[in-house]
Amino acid sequence: MKIGDANLHNSSLPSLKENQKSLDKQKKSKNFKSKLSSLSKTTKILICSTVILALSILITIIILLSLLATVPCNVIKCHSKASKCINNWFKVECICDYGYQGDGFKYCDECGLTSVSKNVKIIGGIEAMAHSWPSSVYLRFSYRGNVDIKLTNGTVVTVYAQQNGLCGGSLIDRKHVLTAAHCIRPVLKLKLDNKDYYVRAKINNDFPTLESMYKLYFEVHNLSKVTSSQVYSIKEIIAHENYDESTILNDIAILKLDKEVELNERIQLACLPNYSLELYPSDVNIKSWVQGWGLIEQANKTLPSSLQNVQVTIYDMSYCTQMYPRVPKSPSSQICAGDVTGEKGSCFGDSGGALFILDKIDEKSKFVAVGLVSYGNGSCTTVNLGQIYTRISYFSKWIQSKKFLD
Incomplete structure (x- = not known):
């Protein structure tokens, strides 16, 4: 009986080790999946942030182009002596003040x-x-x-x-x-x-x-x-x-x-x-x-x-x-x-x-x-x-x- 019990005990040792290894693998797998899941969330957040930023930039560009096309006087600065600005399609006319002559941008000479x-x-x-x-x-x-x-x-x-x-x-x-x-x-x-x-x-x-x-x-x-x-x-x-x-x-x-x-x-x-x-x-x-x-x-x-x-x-x-x-x-x-x-x-x-x-x-x-x-x-x-x-x-x-x- 003692010999049999000893054999039974010895035969169960490999099984326990295998179970432990399996548990370790499962634990590692869970940790990896957890890390992967965590990484995926970060990546998703990063991607979403990038898309939102790109859309914001695109919307800003569209707004600026719209302003430049329709009311460029709100975007382009005239000469300090050109207080009158006329909107044209993608271009402005800056008119020098009375008493000054020029292109309205680079110069308004007295x-x-x-x-x-x-x-x-x-x-x-x-x-x-x-x-x-x-x-x-x-x-x-x-x-x-x-x-x-x-x-x-x-x-x-x-x-x-x-x-x-x-x-x-x-x-x-x-x-x-x-x-x-x-x-x-x-x-x-x-x-x-x-x-x-x-x-x-x-x-x-x-x-x-x-x-x-x-x-x-x-x-x-x-x-x-x-x-x-x-x-x-x-x-x-x-x-x-x-x-x-x-x-x-x-x-x-x-x-x-x-x-x-x-x-x-x-x-x-x-x-x-x-x-x-x-x-x-x-x-x-x-x-x-x-x-x-x-x-x-x-x-x-x-x-x-x-x-x-x-x-x-x-x-x-x-x-x-x-x-x-x-x-x-x-x-x-x-x-x-x-x-x-x-x-x-x-x-x-x-x-x-x-x-x-x-x-x-x-x-x-x-x-x-x-x-x-x-x-x-x-x-x-x-x-x-x-x-x-x-x-x-x-x-x-x-x-x-x-x-x-x-």
Whole structure:
């Protein structure tokens, strides 16, 4: 019996060990599953957090893109001197405050600055003080090449033409000059068999674009002392799309420069009317000044060597209605100005130059460009008749929209 009991006891030992091993394995398995379960929960939390973060970022991007698309003024910051912002699709128009000119982002430069006093107290036309109108720009047209002339009998002949022309303009920011639309119509006056013919200049190898026919000169006072360093090329000419050569309405154009102008004592910006005012000035019988390199003696076709300025008066449009009575006048988009005594005014070559009035901007007296020389009655000065200027304030939004296209 004892021997049998011993054998029974010995035979149960392996079974107990196996059971213990099985229990250990089960315990380890439970621990592993527990760890695995714990790890899975952490991973799930991490994945969920990542998804939530990604969705949050995506939603934020969508919101920002929506804001940028619909109300970009809430996202993009304008210049500190550009308090007016206009929303456009994915782009904003930042408009410099009155008294400043620029793109509204990188710069809003103070306008109307000058280091030389103007001799505007002299009523009659006279040579301006050198560089006293630092926003004035000399616009020169040059052309040479073959053009076609249609004779009165219907025959078309080709002749070689070489001509120059001039106009004025005003620098309104570092990349744009304002002038009259009729100044950038390359029309040549040719004489053949004692008859005058007017033909348009043709694109050729020397002048492959309309822009290549024109050059802009800055820092100019005396035309005989112009240097190459003062010359700028035109990147693009933008005439008003509704300019009408028969009525001469909407006679305004913007010249985009091929590079920015560096401002200095002799190159400054002209102040334009307050963007919010469409009819400026609203008063009549007020003093104004015009300057240019145009004819000073029409009969002798005498051109001055230096910039001239003259004081004229802004009149009611009725003073201009008798000038070309069949040509419609627009008091909202044009200004009538001149000298009813017929002694002074603008003339050929002054076209595109600015008409200025003296006004207060931020408590400072400054000259504001209110008009562009457009046309007269052909004799430059005539008693009881004024001359027509394009009213700049009427085109403020058009000017801004074309600058905005840069």
